[in-house]
Amino acid sequence: MKIAIVGPGAIGCLIAGLLKIKTKEDVWIYDNLQTRAARLKDSGIKIEGLSGNHQVKVSIASDAKEIGLCDFVFICVKSYSTEDACKDIKDLVGENTFIVTLQNGIGNVQILDDYFGPEKVIAGITNHGATLLGAGHVKHAGKGDTIIGKADGKLSGTLKQISNLLSKAGFDTKISKDIDSVVWGKLIINVGINALTAITRLNNGRLIEYAEARSLMRAAVQEAAKVVKRKRIKLAYDDPIQKAESVSKATAGNISSMLQDVLNKKRTEIDFINGAVVRQGKALGIATPVNEVLTNLVKTIEASYDKAVK
Numbered sequence: 519m520k521i522a523i524v525g526p527g528a529i530g531c532l533i534a535g536l537l538k539i540k541t542k543e544d545v546w547i548y549d550n551l552q553t554r555a556a557r558l559k560d561s562g563i564k565i566e567g568l569s570g571n572h573q574v575k576v577s578i579a580s581d582a583k584e585i586g587l588c589d590f591v592f593i594c595v596k597s598y599s600t601e602d603a604c605k606d607i608k609d610l611v612g613e614n615t616f617i618v619t620l621q622n623g624i625g626n627v628q629i630l631d632d633y634f635g636p637e638k639v640i641a642g643i644t645n646h647g648a649t650l651l652g653a654g655h656v657k658h659a660g661k662g663d664t665i666i667g668k669a670d671g672k673l674s675g676t677l678k679q680i681s682n683l684l685s686k687a688g689f690d691t692k693i694s695k696d697i698d699s700v701v702w703g704k705l706i707i708n709v710g711i712n713a714l715t716a717i718t719r720l721n722n723g724r725l726i727e728y729a730e731a732r733s734l735m736r737a738a739v740q741e742a743a744k745v746v747k748r749k750r751i752k753l754a755y756d757d758p759i760q761k762a763e764s765v766s767k768a769t770a771g772n773i774s775s776m777l778q779d780v781l782n783k784k785r786t787e788i789d790f791i792n793g794a795v796v797r798q799g800k801a802l803g804i805a806t807p808v809n810e811v812l813t814n815l816v817k818t819i820e821a822s823y824d825k826a827v828k
């Protein structure tokens with residue numbers, strides 16, 4: 519099977535590296551940056567942390583034509599780059615290709631559906647924590663569920679194939695008939711953890727050790743849960759606050775993806791996480807003041823990297 523991982527970020531490198539080591543499939547990374555792709559081709563992927571220490575060579579290309587048609591394409595770019603990635607990877611996608619997104623946030627499935635057609639798109643989430651320590655160098659910092667499904671709820675052999683593949687690589691993967699609920703369920707976790715860790719610069723575990731941060735986390739999660747309820751989406755867990763806190767504990771040592779972005783002075787996924795809750799809240803007439811403040815703070819941090827007092 520030919521598998522392409524689009525984007526050599528933390529989760530992209532972790533999935534690509536472990537798929538290569540544990541499954542021996544034909545694994546490729548698509549990297550839109552030519553110089554980085556050339557560097558990664560030489561150095562390979564280095565993994566440390568919960569899944570052990572590994573150094574592995576994976577085929578890497580910055581021209582999708584070099585990779586050619588794939589069986590499965592995993593989209594691992596940041597949510598704000600999904601649209602550009604779709605344009606870049608058309609040579610990977612043929613009649614029998616399936617595209618899997620495990621990205622954070624709300625909106626990626628819609629972008630992929632619009633571009634490739636919903637029949638090709640498999641939605642999902644992963645609660646594994648991964649920290650990018652350098653180009654191609656990733657620390658596996660937290661384990662959690664990985665869940666995939668089709669938006670129409672249909673179960674297929676393809677879903678089973680992908681879940682077997684990911685499970686073999688060490689990402690214990692379940693299939694859901696209600697993937698919308700899973701994706702929104704994950705959003706609530708990111709709403710509780712990501713912006714607050716990016717603002718406080720605490721790791722996921724430390725965040726809930728501070729009463730004030732914990733109370734903001736609870737308020738942000740509660741607002742998102744109201745939006746979900748109004749949308750008549752049934753979450754797979756009963757208590758969203760308890761769930762967000764338990765993921766913080768399970769990924770205690772992890773530096774959230776949004777804090778990694780801030781530390782690396784990069785754009786964050788705030789618009790697809792807390793910002794998405796604010797937008798949906800407005801459309802539904804639900805007040806989301808805490809998410810609005812968190813969104814505005816992260817956007818200010820993002821816009822002022824070069825002006826911040828050192």
Ligand code: PAF
Nearest residue numbers: 645647711769772774775
């Ligand atoms: O975005 C992240 O960092 C991850 O989704 C999670 C689960 C919050 C762990 O850090």
